Amino acid sequence: MVNVAFYGVRGSCPCPSEGTRRYGGNTACVAVTAEGQTPLIFDLGTGLRAFADSQPLDGSFEGTALVSHIHWDHVQGLPFFPPADRVGARLDVYGPPPGDMTLTEAIDGLIRPPYFPVTLSGLRGTYVFHEALHCEFMIGAAKVMVRPVPHCGPTVGYRVEMDGRVVTYISDHQAPRDLASVDQGVLELARDADLLIHDAQYTPQEFAEKSDWGHCTMQYALAVAQRSGARRLALFHHDPAHSDECLDAIVEEVVKASGPSGPEVIGAYEGLRISL
Numbered sequence: 492m493v494n495v496a497f498y499g500v501r502g503s504c505p506c507p508s509e510g511t512r513r514y515g516g517n518t519a520c521v522a523v524t525a526e527g528q529t530p531l532i533f534d535l536g537t538g539l540r541a542f543a544d545s546q547p548l549d550g551s552f553e554g555t556a557l558v559s560h561i562h563w564d565h566v567q568g569l570p571f572f573p574p575a576d577r578v579g580a581r582l583d584v585y586g587p588p589p590g591d592m593t594l595t596e597a598i599d600g601l602i603r604p605p606y607f608p609v610t611l612s613g614l615r616g617t618y619v620f621h622e623a624l625h626c627e628f629m630i631g632a633a634k635v636m637v638r639p640v641p642h643c644g645p646t647v648g649y650r651v652e653m654d655g656r657v658v659t660y661i662s663d664h665q666a667p668r669d670l671a672s673v674d675q676g677v678l679e680l681a682r683d684a685d686l687l688i689h690d691a692q693y694t695p696q697e698f699a700e701k702s703d704w705g706h707c708t709m710q711y712a713l714a715v716a717q718r719s720g721a722r723r724l725a726l727f728h729h730d731p732a733h734s735d736e737c738l739d740a741i742v743e744e745v746v747k748a749s750g751p752s753g754p755e756v757i758g759a760y761e762g763l764r765i766s767l
Contacts, residue, residue: 493656495686496522497725497763499538502663502692502706503564506731513735515761517541518564519662519728521688525654528631530554533649533660533688535584538761539568550579552616555630557637558586559662560646561597570602570609580616583630585637587645588622595620623647625676638676641665643705650680656767659684659721662728666698666707673715681719685767688759689715691726694741709745716754724749725759 499517507516518536532542535556546552552574559565575582589597598620602611611618623637624647636650640661648661659681681687691709693701698708709726716724726745729738742758749756757763 492525493654493658493767494524495658495765495767496524496542497538497759497761498522498541499534499536499568500727500729500759500761501536501564501731502690502728503731505537505564510734511731513760514729514738514758516731517761518567519559520568521660523651523653523658525632528633528653531630531633531651532556534559534565534662535567535569535572536564537568537571539572541761543572543574546574548573548577550577550616552577552580552582554582556582556584557635557649557651557660558584559640559648559660560587560642560644561589561594561601562644562663563601565662566598566601569598570607570614575616575618576614578615581619582616583619583621585621585623585635587624587639587647589645593620594622636680638680640677641674648677648680650684657684657686658767659687661687661689661715663705664690664707664715665703665705666711668702670698670708670711670714673718677715678719681715681721684719684721686723686725686765687716687719687721687754688725688727690728691741691745692728692730697730709741710748713745713749713753713756717749721754723755723757723765725757725763725765727759729759
């Protein structure tokens with residue numbers, strides 16, 4: 492059995508408030524676990540702090556982070572993850588090389604003064620960075636596929652196959668302005684997935700004003716799921732301006748559009764657990 496737990500579902504910036512209480516205000520972090528497998532963590536947003544509550548603090552933690560890109564909302568939780576900040580602990584971090592520097596250099600540039608009081612090297616655990624853009628590899632019993640995804644700057648999506656199940660994670664996806672085509676790499680990642688976790692940041696009206704901001708509409712997320720044959724779609728990377736009531740309406744609209752013959756549609760929220 493593969494278990495998927497959502498700890499942060501927002502995009503762009505944290506937005507905890509009474510109006511976002513049910514869906515949550517933390518940024519991207521999703522954990523995938525299975526018996527005998529060290530945890531896989533999709534992105535290291537502020538939701539990572541909540542995931543820490545379920546992990547050991549005695550230096551025995553081992554895990555792997557699959558980072559889509561290094562925008563703040565996807566890596567800001569890294570220095571706030573006590574299980575890895577212990578002597579003996581190890582966190583392997585995979586992600587796309589960010590242009591003219593290495594992944595290690597980019598993360599090191601974020602976690603240091605004057606932006607943060609501690610440097611990356613000052614954290615006590617072992618952090619190992621691996622650049623991944625278009626490749627496949629194994630992590631224990633999990634087969635991981637990495638493909639570039641259209642966004643603002645180097646960005647990837649992940650397909651994890653484990654225990655006969657497939658989980659695909661595409662957190663930030665720049666849709667074409669006409670919303671008509673789907674990138675072939677995205678379709679390869681999502682093909683016949685048991686669960687597709689996909690960017691659904693904008694309404695059509697918002698996308699009309701922000702069509703080059705690196706995201707897509709919730710209807711486009713459904714189109715990706717339909718074209719790829721994904722069985723279940725988790726709408727993800729919610730806009731920080733969308734209240735719980737707004738998201739309820741969005742999810743209801745996409746559920747109706749999918750219909751009884753389409754993929755099951757879920758609005759991702761903090762605390763959501765899915766067992767495959």
